[in-house]
Amino acid sequence: xxxxxxxxxxxxxxxxxxxxxxxxxxxxxxxxxxxxxxxxxxxxxxxxxxxxxxxxxxxxxxxxxxxxxxxxxxxxxxxxxxxxxxxxxxxxxxxxxxxxxxxxxxxxxxxxxxxxxxxxxxxxxxxxxxxxxxxxxxxxxxxxxxxxxxxxxxxxxxxxxxxxxxxxxxxxxxxxxxxxxxxxxxxxxxxxxxxxxxxxxxxxxxxxxxxxxxxxxxxxxxxxxxxxxxxxxxxxxxxxxxxxxxxxxxxxxxxxxxxxxxxxxxxxxxxxxxxxxxxxxxxxxxxxxxxxxxxxxxxxxxxxxxxxxxxxxxxxxxxxxxxxxxxxxxxxxxxxxxxxxxxxxxxxxxxxxxxxxxxxxxxxxxxxxxxxxxxxxxxxxxxxxxxxxxxxxxxxxxxxxxxxxxxxxxx
Amino acid sequence: xxxxxxxxxxxxxxxxxxxxxxxxxxxxxxxxxxxxxxxxxxxxxxxxxxxxxxxxxxxxxxxxxxxxxxxxxxxxxxxxxxxxxxxxxxxxxxxxxxxxxxxxxxxxxxxxxxxxxxxxxxxxxxxxxxxxxxxxxxxxxxxxxxxxxxxxxxxxxxxxxxxxxxxxxxxxxxxxxxxxxxxxxxxxxxxxxxxxxxxxxxxxxxxxxxxxxxxxxxxxxxxxxxxxxxxxxxxxxxxxxxxxxxxxxxxxxxxxxxxxxxxxxxxxxxxxxxxxxxxxxxxxxxxxxxxxxxxxxxxxxxxxxxxxxxxxxxxxxxxxxxxxxxxxxxxxxxxxxxxxxxxxxxxxxxxxxxxxxxxxxxxxxxxxxxxxxxxxxxxxxxxxxxxxxxxxxxxxxxxxxxxxxxxxxxx
Numbered sequence: 001x002x003x004x005x006x007x008x009x010x011x012x013x014x015x016x017x018x019x020x021x022x023x024x025x026x027x028x029x030x031x032x033x034x035x036x037x038x039x040x041x042x043x044x045x046x047x048x049x050x051x052x053x054x055x056x057x058x059x060x061x062x063x064x065x066x067x068x069x070x071x072x073x074x075x076x077x078x079x080x081x082x083x084x085x086x087x088x089x090x091x092x093x094x095x096x097x098x099x100x101x102x103x104x105x106x107x108x109x110x111x112x113x114x115x116x117x118x119x120x121x122x123x124x125x126x127x128x129x130x131x132x133x134x135x136x137x138x139x140x141x142x143x144x145x146x147x148x149x150x151x152x153x154x155x156x157x158x159x160x161x162x163x164x165x166x167x168x169x170x171x172x173x174x175x176x177x178x179x180x181x182x183x184x185x186x187x188x189x190x191x192x193x194x195x196x197x198x199x200x201x202x203x204x205x206x207x208x209x210x211x212x213x214x215x216x217x218x219x220x221x222x223x224x225x226x227x228x229x230x231x232x233x234x235x236x237x238x239x240x241x242x243x244x245x246x247x248x249x250x251x252x253x254x255x256x257x258x259x260x261x262x263x264x265x266x267x268x269x270x271x272x273x274x275x276x277x278x279x280x281x282x283x284x285x286x287x288x289x290x291x292x293x294x295x296x297x298x299x300x301x302x303x304x305x306x307x308x309x310x311x312x313x314x315x316x317x318x319x320x321x322x323x324x325x326x327x328x329x330x331x332x333x334x335x336x337x338x339x340x341x342x343x344x345x346x347x348x349x350x351x352x353x354x355x356x357x358x359x360x361x362x363x364x365x366x367x368x369x370x371x372x373x374x375x376x377x378x379x380x381x382x383x384x385x386x387x388x389x390x391x392x393x394x395x396x397x398x399x400x401x402x403x404x405x406x407x408x409x410x411x
Numbered sequence: 412x413x414x415x416x417x418x419x420x421x422x423x424x425x426x427x428x429x430x431x432x433x434x435x436x437x438x439x440x441x442x443x444x445x446x447x448x449x450x451x452x453x454x455x456x457x458x459x460x461x462x463x464x465x466x467x468x469x470x471x472x473x474x475x476x477x478x479x480x481x482x483x484x485x486x487x488x489x490x491x492x493x494x495x496x497x498x499x500x501x502x503x504x505x506x507x508x509x510x511x512x513x514x515x516x517x518x519x520x521x522x523x524x525x526x527x528x529x530x531x532x533x534x535x536x537x538x539x540x541x542x543x544x545x546x547x548x549x550x551x552x553x554x555x556x557x558x559x560x561x562x563x564x565x566x567x568x569x570x571x572x573x574x575x576x577x578x579x580x581x582x583x584x585x586x587x588x589x590x591x592x593x594x595x596x597x598x599x600x601x602x603x604x605x606x607x608x609x610x611x612x613x614x615x616x617x618x619x620x621x622x623x624x625x626x627x628x629x630x631x632x633x634x635x636x637x638x639x640x641x642x643x644x645x646x647x648x649x650x651x652x653x654x655x656x657x658x659x660x661x662x663x664x665x666x667x668x669x670x671x672x673x674x675x676x677x678x679x680x681x682x683x684x685x686x687x688x689x690x691x692x693x694x695x696x697x698x699x700x701x702x703x704x705x706x707x708x709x710x711x712x713x714x715x716x717x718x719x720x721x722x723x724x725x726x727x728x729x730x731x732x733x734x735x736x737x738x739x740x741x742x743x744x745x746x747x748x749x750x751x752x753x754x755x756x757x758x759x760x761x762x763x764x765x766x767x768x769x770x771x772x773x774x775x776x777x778x779x780x781x782x783x784x785x786x787x788x789x790x791x792x793x794x795x796x797x798x799x800x801x802x803x804x805x806x807x808x809x810x811x812x813x814x815x816x817x818x819x820x821x822x
Contacts, residue, residue, distance in 0.1 A: 016467040050487065056427040058494040065497070068505050069490035072483040076461065079480035083469040086476070094479050099555070120555075144510070144531075 002168035003125075004029055007039040007135065007158035011175040012232035013077045014044035022173075022232060023084035026130055030090050035125050037165065039135045039158040040081055042073025063108035067137075067148045071096070074134030074154075082132045091129040095120060097137035097146070102157065104138035104147045111138055111147035113156065116164035133161060152213025159216045163223035170225050172212060173232035178239030179204065179211055181253040181401040186389050189402035193239050193252060200252045200346050201241045203378040207342030208257030217241060250347030251354070251399045256392050257340040260290055261313040262370065262382060263320055264305040267330035270297035277327055278304055281319050287312045291340070291373040291382065301330075305371060307382060310336065338370065339388030342380040343395055355379050361398040367391050413579035414536075415440055418450040418546065418569035422586040423643035424488045425455035433584075433643060434495035437541055441501050446536050448576065450546045450569040451492055453484025474519035478548075478559045482507070485545030485565075493543045502540040506531060508548035508557075513568065515549035515558045522549055522558035524567065527575035536576075544572060563624025570627045574634035581636050583623060584643035589650030590615065590622050592664040592812040597800050600813035604650050604663060611663045611757050612652045614789040618753030619668030628652060661758030662765070662810045667803050668751040671701055672724040673781065673793060674731055675716040678741035681708035688738055689715050692730050698723045702751070702784040702793065712741075716782060718793060721747065749781065750799030753791040754806055766790050772809040778802050 006029070008022050022040075030036050041047075050069050054061040061069075078094040085092035101117030124131045135154025138147050149156055155172055162170035179201065182190040196204070198221035205214040212229055220227045220241060230238025268274050275294060282289060287308050295303045308316045313334060320332045348354040358379050362369055367390060371382035383391050396402060417437065424430050433451075441447050452458075461480050465472040472480075489505040496503035512528030535542045546565025549558050560567055566583055573581035590612065593601040607615070609632035616625040623640055631638045631652060641649025679685050686705060693700060698719050706714045719727045724745060731743045759765040769790050773780055778801060782793035794802050807813060 016464065019468060053427065053487075053491060054494055057430060057491055058498045061494045062497050065490045065493045065503075065505055068493075069487060072486040072490075075483040075486065076464075076480060079476045079483075080464060080468055082476045082479075083465055083472045086473050087469045092476075094476055 003035040003037070003165055005037045005039065005158055005162040005165070005167045005170045006173060007154060007171065008041065008081075008173045008232060009154065009175065010041040010044050010047070012173050013040055013081065016080070018232075019077075019080050019084050022081060023088055025232070026081075026085050027088040027090045030130055036130045037121060037125070037161060037167070038081065038130065038132045039154055039161060040074060040077045040132060041135050041154040042070075043077045043080075046073040046076070064145060067108045067146050070148055071134065071137045071146055074137060078132045078134045085130050085132070091127070092132060093124050093129050094132040094134070095124075096134050097157070098139035100131075100133045100161070102133075102138035102160070103141045104149070106140040106143055106145065106147065108145070108147055110150040111140070113138060113149070113160050116160055118161070118164050121161075121165065133157065149215070152215055155213050155216035156219060159219040159225055159227060162225045163219055167225060169228055170220065171228045171230060172216070173230060174211060175231065175233070176211055177231045177236065178229050179209065179241070179253070182392055182396045183256065186256070186392050187254075187396045187402065190396065191402055194237070195240045195242065196252055197346055198241060198243060200344050200377060203342070203344040203375060204253060204255050207255035207344060207378065207380060208259070208340065209253070209255040212241065249345060250351050251343055251345035251401060253344055253401060254392050254395045254399075255342045255344060256388055257342075258385060258388065259309055260307040260338065260340060261310045262305060262307050262335040262338045263313065263316055264303055264333045264335070265320055265324050265329050266303055266333060267301040268304055268324070268327055269329070270300055270302040274302075274327060275304065278320065278323050279306075281323055282306075282308075282316060285315060285319055287316050287319075291371055291380065293371045293373065307338070307340070307371070337385040338382050339385040339391075340380055340382050341388060341391040341395060342378055343399065344378045346377050348379070349376050357398060358395060361394050362391055365390055365394045367394070414446040414448070414576055416448045416450065416569055416573035416576070416578045416581045417584060418565060418582065419452065419492075419584045419643060420565065420586065421452040421455050421458070423584050424451055424492060427491075429643075430488070430491050430495050433492060434499055436643070437492075437496050438499040438501045441541055447541045448532060448536070448572060448578070449492065449541065449543045450565055450572060451485060451488045451543060452546050452565040453481075454488045454491075457484040457487070475556060478519045478557050481559055482545065482548045482557055485548060489543045489545045496541050496543070502538070503543060504535050504540050505543040505545070506535075507545050508568070509550035511542075511544045511572070513544075513549035513571070514552045515560070517551040517554055517556065517558065519556070519558055521561040522551070524549060524560070524571050527571055529572070529575050532572075532576065544568065560626070563626055566624050566627035567630060570630040570636055570638060573636045574630055578636060580639055581631070582639045582641060583627070584641060585622060586642065586644070587622055588642045588647065589640050590620060590652070590664070593803055593807045594667065597667070597803050598665075598807045598813065601807065602813055605648070606651045606653065607663055608757055609652060609654060611755050611788060614753070614755040614786060615664060615666050618666035618755060618789060618791060619670070619751065620664070620666040623652065660756060661762050662754060662756035662812060664755055664812060665803050665806045665810075666753045666755060667799055668753075669796060669799065670720055671718040671749065671751060672721045673716060673718050673746040673749045674724065674727055675714055675744045675746075676731055676735050676740050677714055677744060678712040679715055679735070679738055680740070681711055681713040685713070685738060686715065689731065689734050690717075692734060693717075693719075693727060696726060696730055698727050698730075702782055702791065704782045704784065718749070718751070718782070746781075748796040749793050750796040750802075751791055751793050752799060752802040752806060753789055754810065755789045757788050759790070760787050768809060769806060772805050773802055776801055776805045778805070
């Protein structure tokens with residue numbers, strides 16, 4: 001007998017019918033003799049609807065009350081799921097994050113999990129019951145305040161719970177079949193990846209692959225919990241994210257991201273400390289920077305560029321302008337119409353020439369590269385947003401990631 | 412400075428606009444220098460919608476999960492109300508029943524308040540903040556399970572909180588102007604009652620006047636908390652429910668109730684213990700009996716009739732049939748089409764002849780009385796449901812309770 005943690009996203013529990021299907025699967029897993037812990041998101045668009053309601057009432061709602069509000073969403077879906085499982089003759093009990101002992105820090109809206117006690121979860125499992133936990137939520141044990149983990153929080157809850165309970169696997173049920181070599185809406189011959197390492201998945205997630213959030217993958221890697229990303233609409237195997245993968249592809253996939261904008265501080269006097277002077281106030285303001293590029297100095301001055309989420313770009317611009325003035329820089333420009341394309345693969349470490357091939361591929365397509373950033377297993381380029389899809393398609397084809405390309409190889 | 416508890420029902424917080432109006436009133440009360448504690452129901456039809464959702468999924472949803480589900484409703488409205496108050500520059504914080512220290516027994520769906528600690532409520536008030544509490548909900552401190560109080564629970568929360576905090580008054584905001592001498596939908600000249608005693612209000616509530624539930628009135632009476640039932644749509648005074656009222660009308664009002672049915676156990680052998688034999692199994696099944704009438708024995712046998720909520724009448728019939736068989740009674744009949752009309756007034760104690768006038772009034776209208784039950788300040792008659800409105804109108808007119816009648820008196 002093993003312990004399985006299953007996570008169902010908002011689409012999977014979006015209606016009574018879908019909850020019934022989820023309950024069938026849970027009851028089946030339980031019937032197979034496994035202990036089952038389930039983590040659920042709020043139904044369908046509930047969270048978005050609640051955010052809209054709040055913003056109708058307050059343009060900048062207090063975060064503490066926002067957490068109180070949003071946690072109602074998972075409360076509804078977890079109770080309904082428990083009822084649906086009970087109806088199938090399988091004992092079930094729902095727990096809030098607080099009841100499940102998911103202890104977090106006090107950062108409302110973006111709390112970090114500090115510890116999972118799981119006392120009541122273990123008791124209920126020992127009694128032979130399925131446990132349904134509301135995702136994304138926890139409690140700050142000092143102030144006894146309800147918190148939420150922010151974007152991707154339910155995935156993080158699931159993997160963290162799996163780690164705390166020593167689960168054998170964590171299944172993330174979603175509305176797609178798994179992790180793809182590229183977004184199939186852009187690249188029709190994109191291929192589902194059967195296995196991918198934690199490190200590659202982390203890079204894919206950070207580069208914009210939305211199917212699984214970085215935080216969840218980080219938990220998986222840290223506690224070595226295999227994650228199975230799969231569809232809640234059928235039984236086929238999805239993508240396994242794990243420590244050591246059987247297949248060792250040179251390139252795993254192409255990810256893209258349209259959620260960022262680019263800020264450039266132009267002609268900053270080039271002397272030690274200017275980068276710190278630019279980025280410290282941004283960090284203090286809590287702005288999440290992604291790529292940072294500093295050009296070679298010309299005539300004693302340099303350009304410093306960075307990307308950040310569009311949602312915080314106005315704040316970033318204001319701060320950068322103040323810094324630019326203080327440093328005697330020429331000015332600040334903001335470019336909203338940018339996109340980022342990333343090639344990810346653990347094999348590129350041992351295959352020189354991948355970066356060169358990326359650049360020549362984009363060049364052949366007439367796509368201008370505005371910024372470059374690399375890790376040992378990822379190459380990212382910022383390009384004009386209007387050419388982003390072309391860039392994804394070109395790289396996917398050039399590195400033969402599609403199903404058609406694979407057939408050619410095996411033929 | 413005084414402490415005011417305000418309770419807003421589902422209609423009063425049914426939309427963002429209405430929540431804004433509620434917040435205006437709260438901010439105004441706070442601005443007048445009062446400490447304010449607010450109890451809110453779920454928005455509009457949220458509770459009904461959640462019940463429907465649950466019943467789609469499970470024909471008889473587990474009560475523990477039902478409480479988990481339904482408490483999401485107040486969680487949403489309390490957070491939104493706190494945001495709306497904050498927007499007006501007044502500090503506010505929302506608390507669940509559990510956070511507010513509303514301790515109950517373990518009866519999911521019909522829990523009773525055992526104690527209100529209110530620690531966090533007092534702390535927040537001391538910090539100068541308005542406290543918004545989710546109505547109807549509490550926590551069983553032994554099992555740490557969320558509970559709900561059942562019908563009328565939010566009113567009970569409000570008055571109990573007012574009692575626990577030693578509030579100066581408890582204002583119940585609703586979508587009607589106060590307590591009326593009769594339902595204005597049936598009796599157009601029904602008059603708003605300015606003051607009514609706890610005892611009379613209890614009888615009115617028990618007799619079907621839906622504006623305020625018995626449980627809330629009981630708390631008010633026990634802890635002597637004046638309750639002001641008023642409209643959330645304007646500032647006019649509503650009805651004060653209090654210990655000693657200035658006006659001492661002979662008759663306060665006419666209440667009616669369509670929610671019950673009548674069961675008769677026919678020709679029960681009349682010997683000591685038969686009533687106990689009939690009613691003990693019903694009590695054990697948790698059926699709430701209202702009126703009980705036993706006719707005079709004829710030929711060594713008697714008829715025993717009772718009324719109970721329609722929702723439990725099938726169960727009551729099954730139990731009564733088993734008892735009837737065991738006792739050798741002739742049989743059991745059930746009448747669903749009945750209504751109850753009640754005349755309530757503290758003054759009737761000292762005015763003989765009220766009962767006689769009730770019976771003659773109904774008789775003059777050709778309305779047959781099927782059952783009678785009285786207390787010192789109430790007379791109730793069960794009549795055919797099709798004649799219930801006529802009975803209410805006739806009694807309201809006969810006892811001159813309407814505005815027109817009052818004008819005649821003062822003219």
